Amino acid sequence: MEKMYSYKGFEVTVQLESVRAVSSDFTYGPPVGYVAVVSICTVEPRRPVGTPIGLVAEGNRVFDTQDDALTTGFNAAKRVIDEKGAP
Template structure:
């Protein structure tokens, strides 16, 4: 799952990486959560701002739903951009 949005002249891409449980039989189970990977680029010309940020929840746990991961990733990008260019 991927979400691309614009914010204050920057392009924010949030991609989710699913985390799967491994059973004792060495088979993969269903996703147990998601890690959000956030990339920020200038809009025109398109240039990356720093390196992608990998996010998990407090307590170093994965996000329980896709929506939680996408929302947290976009909010984190907003904070980075606001720190860079101001409110």
Template sequence: MEKTISYKGFEITVTLDSVRAVSGEFRYGPPVGYVAVVSICTADPRRPIGVPIRLVKEGNLVFDTVDDALTTGLTAAQRAIDDKSAP
């Protein structure tokens, strides 16, 4: 899953990496959580600002839901942009 939004002249993209459990038989099970991968680019021309950042919850835990991972990734990117543009 991926979500892209425009924010204050930047383009924020959050991509989710699913984390799967491995059974004792070495078979992959359903996703047990998600890692948010956040990228920030200038809008026009499109150029990356830094490198993508991988986000997890406190305690190095994966996000339980797609919505939690997307919301946290978007909020973190917006705060980073706001901090950069603050006087």
């Protein structure tokens, strides 16, 4: 899953990577959580700001829900943009 946001003249993309449990039969089970991969780009011209950042929940755990991962990823991007200063 991938979601794009606009914030203060930047484009934020939060992509979710499913983490699955592996059984002893080497088959994949259902997702046990998600990792958020956050990318920030300027809008015009479109240029990346830094490199994508992978985020996990507190305690180095995966996020339990897609909503938690998306919200945390977007909030982290907003903090980075606010620290750098908007155009």
